[in-house]
Amino acid sequence: MTFSETYKDEIVDILSRYPVKRSALIPLLYVAQRDQGYVTESAMKEIAQLLRLTPPQVYETITFYTMFNLKPVGKFHLQVCKSLMCALVGSDTLIEWINAKLGIAPGETTADGLFSLSVVECLAACGTGPMMQVNDDYYEQLTEDKLDRIVSDLRSTGTSPLKSGPFMWPEPLRSTDKVTG
Amino acid sequence: MPRHELILLKNMSEPGYTGSLVDYEKTGGYQALRKTLGKIAPADVTAMVRKSGLRGRGGAGFPTGVKWGFLPKDYQGPRYLCCNADESEPGTFKDRQLMERDPHQVLEGIVLSCYAIGAETAYIYIRGEMVLGSKILEQAIGEARAAGYIGKNILGTGLHVDVWVHRGAGAYICGEETALLESLEGKRGLPRIKPPFPATHGLYNKPTVVNNVETLANLPHIISRGPEWFAAIGSPPKSTGTRVFCVSGHVKRPGNYEVPMGVAVRELVYEHAGGMRSDKPIKAFIPGGASAPFLTPAHLDVKLDFESVAAAGSMLGSGGVTVMEEGTSMVWAALRLMEFFYHESCGKCSPCREGSAWLVQTLRRILAKRGRMEDLETLLDLCKNIAGRTICAFGDAEVAPIQSTLKYWRQEYVDLINEAATANLIKLEPVGTKP
Numbered sequence: 136m137t138f139s140e141t142y143k144d145e146i147v148d149i150l151s152r153y154p155v156k157r158s159a160l161i162p163l164l165y166v167a168q169r170d171q172g173y174v175t176e177s178a179m180k181e182i183a184q185l186l187r188l189t190p191p192q193v194y195e196t197i198t199f200y201t202m203f204n205l206k207p208v209g210k211f212h213l214q215v216c217k218s219l220m221c222a223l224v225g226s227d228t229l230i231e232w233i234n235a236k237l238g239i240a241p242g243e244t245t246a247d248g249l250f251s252l253s254v255v256e257c258l259a260a261c262g263t264g265p266m267m268q269v270n271d272d273y274y275e276q277l278t279e280d281k282l283d284r285i286v287s288d289l290r291s292t293g294t295s296p297l298k299s300g301p302f303m304w305p306e307p308l309r310s311t312d313k314v315t316g
Numbered sequence: 317m318p319r320h321e322l323i324l325l326k327n328m329s330e331p332g333y334t335g336s337l338v339d340y341e342k343t344g345g346y347q348a349l350r351k352t353l354g355k356i357a358p359a360d361v362t363a364m365v366r367k368s369g370l371r372g373r374g375g376a377g378f379p380t381g382v383k384w385g386f387l388p389k390d391y392q393g394p395r396y397l398c399c400n401a402d403e404s405e406p407g408t409f410k411d412r413q414l415m416e417r418d419p420h421q422v423l424e425g426i427v428l429s430c431y432a433i434g435a436e437t438a439y440i441y442i443r444g445e446m447v448l449g450s451k452i453l454e455q456a457i458g459e460a461r462a463a464g465y466i467g468k469n470i471l472g473t474g475l476h477v478d479v480w481v482h483r484g485a486g487a488y489i490c491g492e493e494t495a496l497l498e499s500l501e502g503k504r505g506l507p508r509i510k511p512p513f514p515a516t517h518g519l520y521n522k523p524t525v526v527n528n529v530e531t532l533a534n535l536p537h538i539i540s541r542g543p544e545w546f547a548a549i550g551s552p553p554k555s556t557g558t559r560v561f562c563v564s565g566h567v568k569r570p571g572n573y574e575v576p577m578g579v580a581v582r583e584l585v586y587e588h589a590g591g592m593r594s595d596k597p598i599k600a601f602i603p604g605g606a607s608a609p610f611l612t613p614a615h616l617d618v619k620l621d622f623e624s625v626a627a628a629g630s631m632l633g634s635g636g637v638t639v640m641e642e643g644t645s646m647v648w649a650a651l652r653l654m655e656f657f658y659h660e661s662c663g664k665c666s667p668c669r670e671g672s673a674w675l676v677q678t679l680r681r682i683l684a685k686r687g688r689m690e691d692l693e694t695l696l697d698l699c700k701n702i703a704g705r706t707i708c709a710f711g712d713a714e715v716a717p718i719q720s721t722l723k724y725w726r727q728e729y730v731d732l733i734n735e736a737a738t739a740n741l742i743k744l745e746p747v748g749t750k751p
């Protein structure tokens with residue numbers, strides 16, 4: 136089945152949100168990436184057709200944004216923030232740990248195709264660094280021990296309970312020291 | 317620790333608060349909307365916001381009510397509100413918390429803003445990496461739609477507002493409002509030349525307002541408690557209300573702290589964030605995200621409001637306060653930020669695209685102890701030729717780390733270059749004395 140047949144309902148829903156079709160481009164590219172792990176050339180062509188764009192118009196857009204993969208990546212894409220705020224609290228060490236444990240440098244994938252490592256810029260988690268994003272999830276305040284658990288959880292179950300929930304830091308005060316104004 | 321009344325973080329600071337519609341309504345949520353729709357004229361809502369003194373919380377600090385007032389009064393076609401949730405300024409992580417912990421506070425602000433400016437469609441442009449945040453918002457929109465706060469005929473008043481979440485895809489520049497609009501139109505996120513401004517030619521060339529998440533979250537409180545109440549908080553008359561400051565770096569308790577504008581950096585760092593993690597003295601701090609010039613311990617008593625921080629030679633920006641302890645290499649810190657700007661330069665303007673690469677290369681050379689004394693002049697010359705010569709503020713931002721570290725810690729650069737000379741890596745010759 137083609138991309139547009141498989142995701143017919145979702146495509147209709149996405150298109151209904153915008154008065155101009157081209158606005159649906161990034162949302163549709165996300166659907167394509169979810170499907171294959173990266174955006175294939177045939178998906179780009181189909182999306183171009185759906186939106187009445189030329190394939191180069193799709194290509195010029197997709198290449199601007201870092202979150203789209205144009206090539207297959209590992210099942211778990213480790214993206215470590217290296218911007219100043221994370222670097223101040225040890226992101227370079229985190230990259231070294233990953234390198235030592237998984238044997239991959241930034242831009243590389245493990246031989247079993249499970250893990251890819253990328254080094255990225257600020258992910259808006261500066262108070263809880265060092266941190267990384269793995270696929271859709273954030274993992275923050277990382278230590279070597281936490282990293283080991285995350286890697287082992289990902290291998291065995293495909294996810295890890297150590298991932299971040301709705302963000303708040305510092306965590307709410309206890310009811311005993313309530314702010315009175 | 318000094319206790320200040322929380323406004324934006326109040327609900328989520330209550331134990332057990334989940335951010336659901338039920339929880340939000342229990343705290344008085346959506347009462348501002350009920351009080352406003354059909355009862356206060358849209359122009360009067362704008363007037364209230366103007367009177368409150370609310371200024372944009374995304375970085376530029378433009379007065380919100382004034383921005384709304386720029387929309388053409390007699391224009392009959394569609395208008396749009398874009399909620400800027402592309403939080404990407406290094407050092408900033410407040411919008412993420414506001415959206416993930418109390419999404420309805422943001423949504424109520426969005427509907428109020430739409431009412432004031434006459435928009436029937438709002439897009440929340442959220443940075444692509446925040447997948448959880450986008451799901452939480454989608455769910456909250458679903459709840460609000462079912463309860464009649466969003467959608468057709470809101471609360472029976474005949475007002476329609478649709479709200480959609482639109483994920484970006486990893487580009488810092490899309491936080492710049494015109495780049496955001498380009499991106500939302502499905503194109504490369506390249507900033508537009510202004511004028512025309514989004515107020516007249518925005519999304520799809522229609523009148524558009526772009527407001528930051530935290531800015532919008534303030535609206536329900538301004539309406540409920542009155543603009544006079546809001547205008548008295550902080551450092552009136554020009555910096556009113558609270559700010560959610562994001563403290564990061566070498567402090568004991570990094571995190572988001574909501575305090576009235578005008579609180580001194582010293583209080584924020586030593587009282588709220590618990591002081592320095594290893595009790596070393598502060599060497600440097602950035603008061604408002606990566607785009608704000610570095611400041612020194614001599615500036616610890618500077619009040620965190622728009623005017624005071626500007627007078628000290630930096631900017632309040634996005635509220636990201638990053639603190640560095642004694643021992644941090646400032647050349648290294650400048651390089652880390654410069655690498656960020658180099659990576660994120662959209663490439664539209666040559667001074668920024670090429671200049672950022674040269675700045676990174678020069679800094680790397682100095683840090684690798686292969687620098688030359690004239691590199692310092694090269695750095696400053698490059699900065700001078702980037703700032704003010706690009707179509708968006710990115711160019712001004714990217715020179716901030718270099719200009720400010722050269723201003724306050726020039727000796728560190730000189731020492732690294734002298735080390736290079738001692739190591740005989742490069743033979744130094746005094747400039748201008750050659751026969």
